[in-house]
Amino acid sequence: MKNIGFIGLGIMGKPMARHLIQGNYPTYLYSRSGVPDELTALGGTACATPKAVAEQADIIILMLPDTPDVEKVLFADNGVAQGLATDSARPQIIIDMSTISPIKTRDFVTQINQLGHDYADAPVSGGDIGAQNATLTIMVGATEAVFGTIQPILSLMGKTITHIGEPGTGQTCKAANQIIAALTLEAVAEALVFVSKAGADPNKVRQALLGGFAASRILEVHGKRMIDHTFTPGFRIDLHMKDLGIALDCATELGVSLPGTALTQSLYKACVAQADSQLDSSAIVCILEKLANHTVRSEVTPVYEA
Numbered sequence: 001m002k003n004i005g006f007i008g009l010g011i012m013g014k015p016m017a018r019h020l021i022q023g024n025y026p027t028y029l030y031s032r033s034g035v036p037d038e039l040t041a042l043g044g045t046a047c048a049t050p051k052a053v054a055e056q057a058d059i060i061i062l063m064l065p066d067t068p069d070v071e072k073v074l075f076a077d078n079g080v081a082q083g084l085a086t087d088s089a090r091p092q093i094i095i096d097m098s099t100i101s102p103i104k105t106r107d108f109v110t111q112i113n114q115l116g117h118d119y120a121d122a123p124v125s126g127g128d129i130g131a132q133n134a135t136l137t138i139m140v141g142a143t144e145a146v147f148g149t150i151q152p153i154l155s156l157m158g159k160t161i162t163h164i165g166e167p168g169t170g171q172t173c174k175a176a177n178q179i180i181a182a183l184t185l186e187a188v189a190e191a192l193v194f195v196s197k198a199g200a201d202p203n204k205v206r207q208a209l210l211g212g213f214a215a216s217r218i219l220e221v222h223g224k225r226m227i228d229h230t231f232t233p234g235f236r237i238d239l240h241m242k243d244l245g246i247a248l249d250c251a252t253e254l255g256v257s258l259p260g261t262a263l264t265q266s267l268y269k270a271c272v273a274q275a276d277s278q279l280d281s282s283a284i285v286c287i288l289e290k291l292a293n294h295t296v297r298s299e300v301t302p303v304y305e306a
């Protein structure tokens, strides 16, 4: 059985690592915030540095916030690259499951390949609930051979696992996911502010729309959070802004215009200026409420006099 390394044990990484330990893989763990006792109690081994993880593991998984974090964990002093075997007979595989830049991912692939090792990008969708329940959607950029090797390990953390193409393409797919999610969040927030100010009960409207063509998981889950004003993350505004920044940077490189993405990014910035970047991304409704000078509420308030 292969030894697994897992670096980055936050909202997503902790439950994902738990599934690997419970799948009986010897698992070597590191996180800047420390290794949770729950994981060592289950049999995981805490390591002092990313380098120490790489010295033990055949497959090293990263679940870190952003591109600079991945770069640091891979290439800084005591990083993963320093712990990889120098013997080319023992190729190791790095799987980056964080959401980061597809452009920088291509650099990381080249650098790791030059050291004689393999690299796959496998970002996820499905949030903290998907991580807890091992039902994540995983979008994989890898060679055919590497995909074949890592698929059984990914299946312990996710339900829908798609090999998109060569290394780097998983991150491109994830950027597309984040564009759709952000624009849908914005649309749901606009619609709820609109109906509430018009005097309709947003709870009833949400319920009705969930049975029709406008139905979505975002209307269901985030629509409820917007109506109830419960913004505990979930998926934080700062992470969603980071992801839209990734999409916009790639679009600049490609010469593609993403007007809806740029607008939604701007609304998130306004939301952070007025509220808090650590709130759930459904808090985008707060900035639309300010623009409308109206707070979404579930009780009906008639606005048109007979």
Ligand code: NAD
Residues within 6 Å of the ligand: 007, 008, 009, 010, 011, 012, 013, 030, 031, 032, 033, 034, 063, 064, 065, 066, 069, 072, 073, 097, 098, 099, 100, 124, 125, 126, 127, 128, 234, 235, 236, 239
């Ligand atoms: P998080 O902030 O909860 O966890 C990140 C972990 O990485 C923390 O434990 C932190 O200590 C560790 N870390 C940061 N820098 C480090 C370093 N230099 N060395 C070692 N450890 C370091 O973030 P999260 O919500 O778990 O998200 C992780 C990734 O997954 C992000 O790229 C995010 O965009 C993506 N993602 C998150 C969600 C979600 O719902 N939270 C959903 C899909 C994808």
